Amino acid sequence: MFDFPYFISMLPDIWKAFTETLIMIGISLSISLIIGLPLGVLLFVTDKGLFWENRFVKSIFGFAVNIIRSIPFIILLVALFPLTKLLVGSTIGPVAASVSLSVAAIPYFARLVESSLRDIDKGVIEATIAVGATPWMIITDVLIPEAKSTIIRGITLTVISLVAYSAMAGTIGGGGIGDLAIRFGYYRYDDTIMISTVVILIIFVQLIQLIGEQIAKSIDKR
Amino acid sequence: MLEFQNITKIYESKKKQIVGVDNVSLTINKGDIFGIVGYSGAGKSSLLRCVNLLERPTSGKILVDGIDLTKLSGSKLRIARLKIGMIFQHFYLISQKTVGENIAFALRAAKTPKNKIPTKVTELLEMVGLTDKRDVYPGQLSGGQKQRVGIARALANNPSILLCDEATSALDPKTTLSILKLLKEINQRLGITIVLITHEMDVVKEICNRMAIMQDGRVIEEGEVYDIFAEPKEPLTKEFINSVVSFEIPNEILKEVNGQVIKILFKGDVAGEGVISDTMQRFDVKGNFLHGTIEYIQERPLGIFIMELQGETAAVNEAKHYMEQRGALVEVIEHV
Ligand SMILES: Nc1ncnc2c1ncn2[C@@H]1O[C@H](COP(=O)(O)OP(=O)(O)OP(=O)(O)O)[C@@H](O)[C@H]1O
Ligand SMILES: [Mg+2]
Numbered sequence: 001m002f003d004f005p006y007f008i009s010m011l012p013d014i015w016k017a018f019t020e021t022l023i024m025i026g027i028s029l030s031i032s033l034i035i036g037l038p039l040g041v042l043l044f045v046t047d048k049g050l051f052w053e054n055r056f057v058k059s060i061f062g063f064a065v066n067i068i069r070s071i072p073f074i075i076l077l078v079a080l081f082p083l084t085k086l087l088v089g090s091t092i093g094p095v096a097a098s099v100s101l102s103v104a105a106i107p108y109f110a111r112l113v114e115s116s117l118r119d120i121d122k123g124v125i126e127a128t129i130a131v132g133a134t135p136w137m138i139i140t141d142v143l144i145p146e147a148k149s150t151i152i153r154g155i156t157l158t159v160i161s162l163v164a165y166s167a168m169a170g171t172i173g174g175g176g177i178g179d180l181a182i183r184f185g186y187y188r189y190d191d192t193i194m195i196s197t198v199v200i201l202i203i204f205v206q207l208i209q210l211i212g213e214q215i216a217k218s219i220d221k222r
Numbered sequence: 223m224l225e226f227q228n229i230t231k232i233y234e235s236k237k238k239q240i241v242g243v244d245n246v247s248l249t250i251n252k253g254d255i256f257g258i259v260g261y262s263g264a265g266k267s268s269l270l271r272c273v274n275l276l277e278r279p280t281s282g283k284i285l286v287d288g289i290d291l292t293k294l295s296g297s298k299l300r301i302a303r304l305k306i307g308m309i310f311q312h313f314y315l316i317s318q319k320t321v322g323e324n325i326a327f328a329l330r331a332a333k334t335p336k337n338k339i340p341t342k343v344t345e346l347l348e349m350v351g352l353t354d355k356r357d358v359y360p361g362q363l364s365g366g367q368k369q370r371v372g373i374a375r376a377l378a379n380n381p382s383i384l385l386c387d388e389a390t391s392a393l394d395p396k397t398t399l400s401i402l403k404l405l406k407e408i409n410q411r412l413g414i415t416i417v418l419i420t421h422e423m424d425v426v427k428e429i430c431n432r433m434a435i436m437q438d439g440r441v442i443e444e445g446e447v448y449d450i451f452a453e454p455k456e457p458l459t460k461e462f463i464n465s466v467v468s469f470e471i472p473n474e475i476l477k478e479v480n481g482q483v484i485k486i487l488f489k490g491d492v493a494g495e496g497v498i499s500d501t502m503q504r505f506d507v508k509g510n511f512l513h514g515t516i517e518y519i520q521e522r523p524l525g526i527f528i529m530e531l532q533g534e535t536a537a538v539n540e541a542k543h544y545m546e547q548r549g550a551l552v553e554v555i556e557h558v
Binding site: 121127128129132133137141145146148220221 | 274276297300301303304306307308310312314315316317318319327328330331332359361372375376378379
């Protein structure tokens with residue numbers, strides 16, 4: 001079963017795989033935050049009854065988001081190989097994998113942002129409209145701060161999904177923990193590596209969950 | 223001056239149209255504290271929200287000092303809104319900003335120079351009596367305190383009109399009184415016109431000088447609060463008045479009455495008791511008081527008495543006529 005000396009000898013490989021996973025998650029999370037946050041806000045404020053109500057914009061972006069979200073990630077991964085090649089010049093390695101991870105995570109995070117904003121009491125938004133605030137002030141000073149802690153929880157969820165997706169991406173050239181698990185655990189029946197990767201992933205996800213929740217709680221002033 | 227001209231608001235829902243406001247025209251003068259009362263669903267909020275165009279009227283005009291707000295949009299409308307403050311039943315403060323930041327937000331909306339904001343916030347906090355709460359978050363305040371922050375925010379940009387949508391309905395009676403007192407102070411000190419909607423007649427009696435009663439989207443009666451309290455015309459108005467000045471005479475007592483039951487009303491400074499005792503002396507009638515009170519509305523006394531008059535029909539009629547000549551309003555409630 002678990003061969004401890006062997007585990008120690010494999011530590012450098014495990015560490016390398018883990019850093020690759022971190023790179024994938026880091027890049028794709030950053031991109032999905034940068035694009036997904038404004039996209040989520042846009043989906044919300046173009047909604048019926050809001051200050052930038054716009055059915056056209058709302059349905060175009062809403063449709064695009066739904067399309068991407070309805071494609072299983074493994075298929076999206078392969079389908080985006082040409083785009084990855086164009087952007088990164090290769091389809092191998094964690095940076096390449098980040099392209100499709102980002103494409104998958106952007107709409108996911110955008111929807112989470114949109115639903116966080118939907119939880120804000122409409123009256124609060126209206127009160128600030130009545131005060132004469134500009135739409136930009138309402139977005140930066142009301143919507144984002146009021147939804148801040150649910151958005152943080154959304155980031156946590158996005159990271160956790162990215163962990164799962166990155167493992168999948170790993171199996172077809174992305175590297176990282178998923179790749180390690182498949183190569184050793186699956187093809188070579190290597191229990192030690194299998195158990196190690198599972199444990200690492202569990203600890204990692206728990207940690208993210210814990211930190212995310214802690215931050216979300218500590219910044220909430222309600 | 224705030225004028226509603228033929229305001230109609232129709233809500234389009236999936237299947238049917240709902241008429242929220244039905245052709246309302248009202249004039250609210252500068253410095254008024256104008257109360258709009260009505261039961262739930264009467265269209266009070268809809269009408270009030272048309273003033274700052276939170277709700278765009280389906281037709282009609284909203285004139286503020288002669289300018290039609292319904293013609294404005296975008297930044298022009300935003301600028302007009304700076305001069306119309308609004309407070310709400312549920313306060314609607316930004317929960318993630320401190321009291322000071324909530325007020326500063328309104329000042330920033332008006333592009334107040336950054337270095338002027340802190341002093342302005344201090345002044346506003348002083349006005350509403352919350353100087354020590356500047357760095358506290360709304361979640362740590364009581365309802366009354368939250369409403370004070372709402373008032374400070376609404377007054378930040380020196381508005382000429384303050385709209386209050388059930389501003390005291392979520393508060394206990396004592397806190398309600400303190401908020402009403404603050405509103406009255408603001409009205410007198412700053413000359414701000416206040417339009418408030420409520421379903422509590424007490425609130426109107428406490429601070430309003432003029433009022434309107436709404437039913438099914440229409441204004442069914444309007445005028446000076448004192449006059450409406452003295453002589454309500456519509457049944458609904460009477461119902462509302464009865465909720466604060468009630469003259470229910472128990473049936474047991476009515477059963478034993480064998481004369482005519484009348485309600486006598488003395489407006490203003492007419493000394494009611496004197497008139498009644500003169501009447502009793504002059505005419506061959508006997509009077510029994512069943513109920514009596516002097517209400518102070520807008521600091522003007524309104525004497526209301528209910529009594530039974532016994533005697534010959536002719537004498538009773540003469541007595542009533544005499545009281546009317548002396549300035550009383552006499553109404554027969556029950557013939558026996
Ligand atoms: N956004 C809306 N969409 C559809 N119908 C609405 C909307 N707002 C109000 N109405 C309808 O318009 C009518 C008047 O509502 P309004 O809220 O103005 O009444 P109100 O007098 O303020 O009542 P309350 O005392 O309960 O606040 C009601 O029949 C209500 O259902
Ligand atoms: Mg209402």
